[in-house]
Every structure is written in C-alpha cells, then in structure tokens.
Amino acid sequence: MGERGINNHSEVNEFILVGFRVRPELQILLFIIFLLIYSMVLLGNIGMIVLILTASQLNTPMYFFLGNLSFIDLSYSSAVAPKAIANFLSESKTISFAGCVAQLFFFALFIVTEGFLLAAMAYDRFIAICSPLLYSARMSRGLCFQLVAGCYFCGCITSILQVSITFTMSFCSCNVIDLFYCDVRALQKISCSNVFINKVISYSLSVIIILPTIIVIMVSYIYILSAILKIHSSEGQMKAFSTCGSHLMVVSLLYGTVSFMYLTPASSPELVKVASVCYTVVTPMLNPLIYSLRNKDVKEALKSMFCGKKGLSLNPLSLLSCPI
Template sequence: MGDRAPDNHSDVTDFILVGFRVRTELCIFLFLLFLLVYGMVLLGNISMMVIIMTDSQLNTPMYFFLGNLSFLDLSYSTVIAPKAMGNFLSEKKTVSFVGCVVQSFLFSLFIVTEGFVLAVMAYDRFSAICYPLLYSVHMSRRLCIQLVAGSYFFGWISSTLQVSVTFSVSFCASRVIDHFYCDSYQIEKISCSNLFINKMVSLSLSIFIILPTIIVITVSYIYIISKVLKIPSRQGRKKAFSTCSSHLGVVSVLYGTVSFVYLTPPRNPELRKVASVFYTLVTPMLNPLIYSLRNKDVKEALRKILVEKNVLF
C-alpha cells in the first residue's frame, strides 16, 4: 500500500459537485431541461406501472418484468435528478458525505439490478420464442419472482462492495467531484490512497456480476434470431422480431452509453457527463415510450383506462 496522508475520509463532511462547466445563465437552461426530462420519466414510468398493475390482460411474465423495469428506471433517475437540479440553482453545489454515500449506493443498486432484469427479460423472450409450448411451465409466477428477487440481491451485493471500497479511501487532495452526481470513478480520482484494492473489486464485479448479464442477453438473442429466421412465414418472422426489438433497443442504449462512459479514455470530461445524462435520465424517459408505442396490449390497456376515467369518449 502507498503512503497515506494524515487526513482520511472521516475528516470529510461534504463534497462539491462541479456539474457541467457552463456559464451561469446556462444553468437555468440545464435546470429546465432536466426538469422536463425528469417530469417525462415520472409520467412515463408511473403510467406504465399503473397500467400493468390495473389491467388483468397484462398479468404475464413479460409485463411483470416490464413493471419492475419501470420501477428501476424511476428509482435511479430520482436518485440523480433532484440533487442535480438543485445544484444548477445553487452557488455552493455541495453534497454531504453521507448523502454522497447514499446516492452512490442507491444508484449502483438500481442500475446493476436493471442490468439483471434486462438479462431476465432476454431469457423470457428466449423461452417464449424458442419454446412456446413450454413457456407457461418455464416462466412460472414463482420463478419470475425469484428471478427479480435474485436481480435485486446481486445488485445489493455489487453496490455494497463498490461503495464500501470507494468511500474507505482517504480524501486529501480535493473535495471537488467533477460530475453532476457522486460517481465512484470520479470520487476515486480525488483520493490520495492506493487504489489497487478498488480496481480489483471493480474488475471482479465486472467479471462475476456485470459480464454474466451481457452473456445471457447475447446468447439469448443468438438463439432467438436463429429460431426466428427458420419461421417460413414473413409475417410470422416480423411478429416474432417485433416482440424483441423494443427490449433490444433498450439494452443497446443503456449498455452503449455506460460502456462509452466507463470504457473509453477520459479525453473529454464534459462529453462523458453528457453521455451520463443518457443512462441516468434519457434512457428511463425513453423506455416507457419504446414499450408503449410498439406494444398493442399496452396501448389498448391505456385506452381502456382513459375511457373509464372519461378522458376519452
């Protein structure tokens, strides 16, 4: 281990979130932009959960997972957006040490859990398309609950380990976090401790927790595509692909932006922040739109709710 400075994490009471390095007048614009996007996140995901919970026709494994996906989108965007918006209008832009720990933990918990839920959804589509006659047996209600519970369990394990090592280091160089939320990578950059253990933990989490979700999604879609291509009817192939395209689009946006932020060289910090906005706010906003606009069952359920509430005549 390297030499430790006399100050340690117990001496730090707060951090400064730099946010975006823009002129003061642009902070108002960013506040309004975040407010608009976050408002759409709330509206879209809450509506999606209400529709799924109230319509008995949507009492299927696919919509059970989709309801959990909406809850996770709503949760991790709520962990990030309100604090970021508050800092846009504040001169101090501070976050307490405890607040930073909580934000980092909850964001990691929800985003990692979402990765597992997306993998579970890929397996669900694999079962539905490749083994349609055994689908109801394979995807029983009990198994669906166990899969979601397991997703939260691994999300909790990952976030606990990540946050534990991140905030166990010494902060002697600076309290300034060059981001709009408490990102573990940026927090470690202001540490003066030896980060060997942190890097080993991050690598282990990537290999044993994150990588399996990518493998499950990839293998599932390889089987799905090979199965669909064997369907003789063009209409049948189109219908089969349509049930997967929404999920594949969500996976691509989420994993694409996360990979860009964490796997590319940090040449432009501001560009990385913009990319972070995509997976913290834009993706949770788009997910309900992607699934509702391309899903006849959801649109019909929404129409029935609006008719019952006398919104439509």
C-alpha cells in the first residue's frame, strides 16, 4: 500500500466501530433507545433555537448564549449519533478514513466550544447577579459576539491540532475501534506508531481546556451563591438554590464524563462507552430542559407564541428564577 497523506502511510482505508458488545436482539433495543434520545436532542435544541430567534422577548445576552448552546449541543451530537444509530442495524459497522477524520474534527470542535461557552455563560450570570445595575453596559451586544466568537475560535484551533496529531499516526492493519465513534484515545490504542508524544499533547490540550473553564465556572458560582445568600426572601433563596443545583448537575455531568475520558488512566472499555453516551447524547438532550424549558421567561415566550399573549418584561434580576 502507498502513502495516504494525512495518516502518514497508513494501510487502513476504513475503521470498524465495534460499539456495544451485546447480543443481536439487544442491538435493536439500543437502536430504539439511541433513536429516541437523538430525536429528543433534535426536537429540544432546534425548538429552542427557533424560539430564541423568533421571540423578541428573548433578545437578551442570556438567551443569545443559550441559543448558541443549543446549536453546539445539536452539532456535536449530530457528529456522532446518526452513524452510531445506523451501525446498530449494520453488520459491517464501518466508517471510512475520511469519515473518521471528519467525525473527530467536528466532535472536537463543538465539544471544546461548549466548554468555553459554559464559562462565558457563568461570567454572564455573575455580572447579572452581582452587578445588575451595570449588566446592560457590561454585557453589550459587541462583547457577547466577541465571547461567542472566541469560544468557536478556541474550539476550531483545538480541533485542528487534535486531528493533526491524531492522524499523523500510522494504523497499519489494525482498524477496529472499540467504541461507537472515532475518539482520540481509541485511535491511539490501535495505532502501530509510538504514541507517547501524541498522548502527552492530547492530555495537555485537555488540561488547558478543562481546568481554566471549570475554574471560571466555579469562581463565578462562589460569587453568585454569595449574592443569593444575601436574598432576604427564603422562597427566593430556595428557588435560586434549586435552579443552581440543576445547572451544576448538568455541568458536573459534562465535565465529569469528559474529565473521566481524557484526564484519567484508561478504564474498562464498557465503562468508557457509558461515559461517552452521557456527554455525546444524554447531555445535549438534558440541556434544553435544564437551561431553558424550566425557565419562566421561556414558558411565557411559548405562551406568547402559541396563545398570542403580548408583553414580557425581562430584567437581569429575573435570572434568579432562571438557570445560570
């Protein structure tokens, strides 16, 4: 076999995505479960994007970020789920070399972008709760666009670096990936190259992405919780704590599973697959519910859209009943 450009004289033309090692009849059950979850991902996130774009009442920085979050969730889930769903009913379970490169690129692009976007959203909520009178001035339209553009830029640069270092490895004759999508660590396992440098770079990228963003989120929450504790109404405190708890559960699910995948020593393949399901399809399914559909302003916007109600006043302090 001759050279193949980006994969550095690899003899592999396609990969086999093993997925879950279960009996054939259970493959049908997994197909149905994944299809239902992915359908909810599509319905929830597309619905939120349409609502935010069409409801003038939701023309605020918070919903600008939420709209981008829905787009990112939809995108990185769509990079993985359709192929995984199709493979449940396929005997070959193959993905082309180019398809694997594209899948890894887009998945890395959007999952990294989401990490930075969650940090930007935490900063937005910090300004809104701790400096409500200065919120409009500080969170200007220009700054919001810059923050989101910066998130996509970081995601794109990281994705290019990750794909470049991954597909300089040689794969010789081994092309069986013990996962349901093309993942960096799974590809490193089947490479016949010396992958020490690749692992160091991949680990370093993960640390550079995860630690700063989680620090921003945690510091923002310390100030937010401090502000909430100063609320005199016990009912207001309980509502705010309940909302914060829901948000922190979603952040913990995403960061917990991603950290488990990329910052810890290799675990059992089946455990890795379960963790992968959590952040590839479950989190994108939950985010519209946690971040948006439990939100009072979103419910009012839906009523306004379907029932013709008019007028909806939004102000920064309303976030105490909104996900942060």
